[in-house]
Amino acid sequence: MLGPCSCQLSSWEARQSAKTWLSHAGHMTRKLYVRCMLNIWGVMLFIRLSWIVGQAGIGLGVIIILLATMVTSITGLSTSAIATNGFVRGGGAYYLISRSLGPEFGGSIGLIFAFANAVAVAMYVVGFAETVVELLKNSNAIMVDATNDIRIIGAITVVILLGISVAGMEWEAKAQVILLFILLAAIVNFFIGTVIPSNNEKRARGFFNYQASIFAENFGPDFRGDEGFFSVFAIFFPAATGILAGANISGDLEDPQAAIPKGTMLAILVTTIAYVGVAICAAACVVRDATGNVNDTVVSGMNCNGSSACALGYDFSSCKTQTCDYGLMNNFQVMSMVSGFGPLITAGIFSATLSSALTSLVSAPKVFQALCKDNIYRALHFFAKGYGKNNEPIRGYVLTFIIAMAFILIAELNTIAPIISNFFLASYALINFSCFHASYAKSPGWRPAFKYYNMWVSLFGAILCCGVMFVINWWAAVITYAVELFLYIYVTYKKPDVNWGSSSQAVYYINAIDSALELTTVDDHVKNFRPQCIVLTGEPMARPALLDIAHSFTKNNGLCICCEVYTGPRKLCVTEMNSGMATKQAWLTKNKRKAFYAAVAADSFRDGVKSLLQASGLGRMRPNTLVLGFKKDWKEATAVEVENYMVCPLLSESSISTISSMHVGEFNQRLLEASSQFKKKQGKGTIDVWWLFDDGGLILLIPYMLTLRKKWKDCKLRIFTGGKVTRLEEEKMASLLSKFRIKFADIHIIGDINMKPNKESWKFFEEMIEPYRLHESCKDLTTAEKLKREAPWKITDAELEAVKEKSYRQVRLNELLQEHSRAANLIVLTLPVARKGIISDYLYMAWLEILSRNLPPVLLIRGNHKNVLTFYS
Numbered sequence: 001m002l003g004p005c006s007c008q009l010s011s012w013e014a015r016q017s018a019k020t021w022l023s024h025a026g027h028m029t030r031k032l033y034v035r036c037m038l039n040i041w042g043v044m045l046f047i048r049l050s051w052i053v054g055q056a057g058i059g060l061g062v063i064i065i066l067l068a069t070m071v072t073s074i075t076g077l078s079t080s081a082i083a084t085n086g087f088v089r090g091g092g093a094y095y096l097i098s099r100s101l102g103p104e105f106g107g108s109i110g111l112i113f114a115f116a117n118a119v120a121v122a123m124y125v126v127g128f129a130e131t132v133v134e135l136l137k138n139s140n141a142i143m144v145d146a147t148n149d150i151r152i153i154g155a156i157t158v159v160i161l162l163g164i165s166v167a168g169m170e171w172e173a174k175a176q177v178i179l180l181f182i183l184l185a186a187i188v189n190f191f192i193g194t195v196i197p198s199n200n201e202k203r204a205r206g207f208f209n210y211q212a213s214i215f216a217e218n219f220g221p222d223f224r225g226d227e228g229f230f231s232v233f234a235i236f237f238p239a240a241t242g243i244l245a246g247a248n249i250s251g252d253l254e255d256p257q258a259a260i261p262k263g264t265m266l267a268i269l270v271t272t273i274a275y276v277g278v279a280i281c282a283a284a285c286v287v288r289d290a291t292g293n294v295n296d297t298v299v300s301g302m303n304c305n306g307s308s309a310c311a312l313g314y315d316f317s318s319c320k321t322q323t324c325d326y327g328l329m330n331n332f333q334v335m336s337m338v339s340g341f342g343p344l345i346t347a348g349i350f351s352a353t354l355s356s357a358l359t360s361l362v363s364a365p366k367v368f369q370a371l372c373k374d375n376i377y378r379a380l381h382f383f384a385k386g387y388g389k390n391n392e393p394i395r396g397y398v399l400t401f402i403i404a405m406a407f408i409l410i411a412e413l414n415t416i417a418p419i420i421s422n423f424f425l426a427s428y429a430l431i432n433f434s435c436f437h438a439s440y441a442k443s444p445g446w447r448p449a450f451k452y453y454n455m456w457v458s459l460f461g462a463i464l465c466c467g468v469m470f471v472i473n474w475w476a477a478v479i480t481y482a483v484e485l486f487l488y489i490y491v492t493y494k495k496p497d498v499n500w501g502s503s504s505q506a507v508y509y510i511n512a513i514d515s516a517l518e519l520t521t522v523d524d525h526v527k528n529f530r531p532q533c534i535v536l537t538g539e540p541m542a543r544p545a546l547l548d549i550a551h552s553f554t555k556n557n558g559l560c561i562c563c564e565v566y567t568g569p570r571k572l573c574v575t576e577m578n579s580g581m582a583t584k585q586a587w588l589t590k591n592k593r594k595a596f597y598a599a600v601a602a603d604s605f606r607d608g609v610k611s612l613l614q615a616s617g618l619g620r621m622r623p624n625t626l627v628l629g630f631k632k633d634w635k636e637a638t639a640v641e642v643e644n645y646m647v648c649p650l651l652s653e654s655s656i657s658t659i660s661s662m663h664v665g666e667f668n669q670r671l672l673e674a675s676s677q678f679k680k681k682q683g684k685g686t687i688d689v690w691w692l693f694d695d696g697g698l699i700l701l702i703p704y705m706l707t708l709r710k711k712w713k714d715c716k717l718r719i720f721t722g723g724k725v726t727r728l729e730e731e732k733m734a735s736l737l738s739k740f741r742i743k744f745a746d747i748h749i750i751g752d753i754n755m756k757p758n759k760e761s762w763k764f765f766e767e768m769i770e771p772y773r774l775h776e777s778c779k780d781l782t783t784a785e786k787l788k789r790e791a792p793w794k795i796t797d798a799e800l801e802a803v804k805e806k807s808y809r810q811v812r813l814n815e816l817l818q819e820h821s822r823a824a825n826l827i828v829l830t831l832p833v834a835r836k837g838i839i840s841d842y843l844y845m846a847w848l849e850i851l852s853r854n855l856p857p858v859l860l861i862r863g864n865h866k867n868v869l870t871f872y873s
Helices: 004-040 043-047 049-083 093-101 103-138 146-167 172-195 200-204 212-219 229-248 256-285 334-338 342-373 378-384 394-408 413-441 455-472 474-494 503-520 544-554 570-590 605-615 639-651 668-675 698-707 727-739 759-772 781-790 797-802 804-820 841-851
Strands: 533-535 560-567 596-602 625-629 654-659 686-690 716-722 746-750 826-830 858-862
Touching: 004 172, 004 229, 004 256, 004 342, 043 049, 043 103, 043 229, 043 256, 043 342, 043 413, 049 093, 049 212, 049 229, 049 256, 049 334, 049 413, 049 455, 093 103, 093 342, 093 413, 103 146, 103 229, 103 342, 103 394, 103 413, 103 474, 146 342, 146 394, 172 256, 172 334, 172 342, 212 256, 229 256, 229 413, 229 455, 256 334, 334 342, 342 378, 342 394, 378 394, 413 455, 413 474, 413 503, 455 474, 533 544, 544 560, 544 625, 544 698, 560 570, 560 605, 570 596, 596 605, 605 639, 639 841, 686 698, 686 804, 698 716, 698 826, 698 858, 716 727, 727 746, 746 804, 759 804, 759 841, 797 804, 804 826, 804 841, 841 858
Parallel strands: 533 560, 533 625, 560 596, 625 654, 686 716, 686 826, 716 746, 826 858
Antiparallel strands: 654 858
């Protein structure tokens, strides 16, 4: 028993544990915050921001920064919402998108995002190489020329970075803090430099400290060459792409749900302030063009024409006719020149470029590895393998190295940057759309801990990203989306075996419910009739021919429900039924059968079928047609089994029975062929329709729908009907079919359909039913009554005499079928009516047996007199 001291100790331990957890969570947030800032404060801050503000001016330059910030802030909010809606594993943006929108979107953007990170390595390395080449220029130590030196230095740098990445990154977290301090010191050094009085050398290079005239002169844009607002934005935008640096290592964070929102949003805020501050300060201190010659001073009496440099004593007018080397527009090392201590800016550039390159070099393989592990693209599974205790994606590193090396050879930062912008904007568009889609789906599983987001803001962010992509470079945007669409279609077609509970599934559900409800408000119309079938297959794989023929006229046209009835002890039946539901539905999906599987547990087969007919379907999507196979073993079956089978056509609105030509005693090979006879292409044959009774047109509609299928399209319809054999009757029938818009090859009117069958056929029928006859007329009344009580299922002499004409008709029909349709691919025939209490079960089964004797596959159809065909379009 615990005393008070134990309770107090437990409480103290709980508080200490909470403090430890909070401290650890804070450490994780700081780690992610530092990583994001290191990536955002990259190459653009130090060697392109001055050029950007020179081209766009202070006004549009700040708008460019804020536009990029708007995109990244909205994306950051969406990322935070998705990241706090469950456990985030490795894979960064790929993981967030794939688990939200599903493998189709996730797979396509995963490849593009990994590629973008690989190209980003090249961008940062080229930025580093540019700075090194600039230092070589100042020392007159150029190896070949500026462009080739960038390639050489870039190639050497990326090889070293690859070696560091493969060797291990355990030191990275500690190194990041040091690198961040260097960056902060470099930025502060720049601001200090702006207030240190300029000297003659710096003035000659365009730096005059803060001047109102320079601020005013640089406030408006001065786009040169082919540059414009969006082309300059495209070059700047990669500076903002570091927001996903933290999400990309989500698998390495112990609590990504807490770290990602705080670290990402704080990094965006701080870095945006820094970018705006540096841009304004640089443009308020440095003119756009300068010669760098200390002797280019103003001559007495010279007209300045509003030039701020001229008013400050320097003549840079020669820059109008020739390219100068200094000023915002020409010198990429403006920050080094302005700073109080130039080497510290160089150290900052090295820190920013190398840390960002290293981060991208690590991020790209990890994202790619996560994609490959999910096996969405089976050909890429080779790159899923990891090595060592940290499961390092060595193969991914090598692939990233090859891609980066290829882009380093371009050796032009302004060319590489727009490519990255395009890919990152596509990724951000899908992240925002993922957040919107998940919110719109209203799935109970969507409950992010981060509440500061809005679904419509996320949608706006997605549209904004797409719009910016097209105005930056419309053909690059088209190519990007074409690649995404191709990858999306590929994944959709391949259907990877994954289930991530994506918002797409939730939207499918909502749309299905809404559509079903809307359908209930629409009245039935004959033009919209479609067969909605309960198919008594039992296990779907048990009766392949029955499922194939039903699927042939329901696929994309109607509802198909494969049904199975479990009979026996209720508890055992329910257990067996539930355990097989998912497997059997999966079998249908795997075999590309657009059908549902349904099962019931019942005391008898009859009760099960009643339940299925009454309860299956939803709203207007309720079955209207029963499809069942012929009970081939009816002769050996018990009376109860035959009675249960017979009840099915009686219960249904419309019924279709399939009878195979395979009978007892034939070879197993023939049975195997029969099971797959509707899978193969039917070739140039015929479907013979024996329209003997007006059932509403179902017997015509089903064969017509079969001819719409690829396997049956070469088969022609031949129509057979009873009546007087005259030209006028054929023309009437042809006119009727034309009005129904049913294409047919031939019409045959059978005049002798009501003749008696020949003696051999009738004898065969009598021999078939002999084991099931009562023969009560040959016995005395008492014996006859006793026999009726003992075997009520047997065929009485009175019944046989009462329906003798109908029996004659079935036997005669078989003779006519053998005469006219023996070579048909399929025979479609009116199903005889089975009237309860008038026709005994065994007599009716004998009718069906004799009808199909020695014939190709027979499809027996009986409508319920409800019209399913119309003359009107």
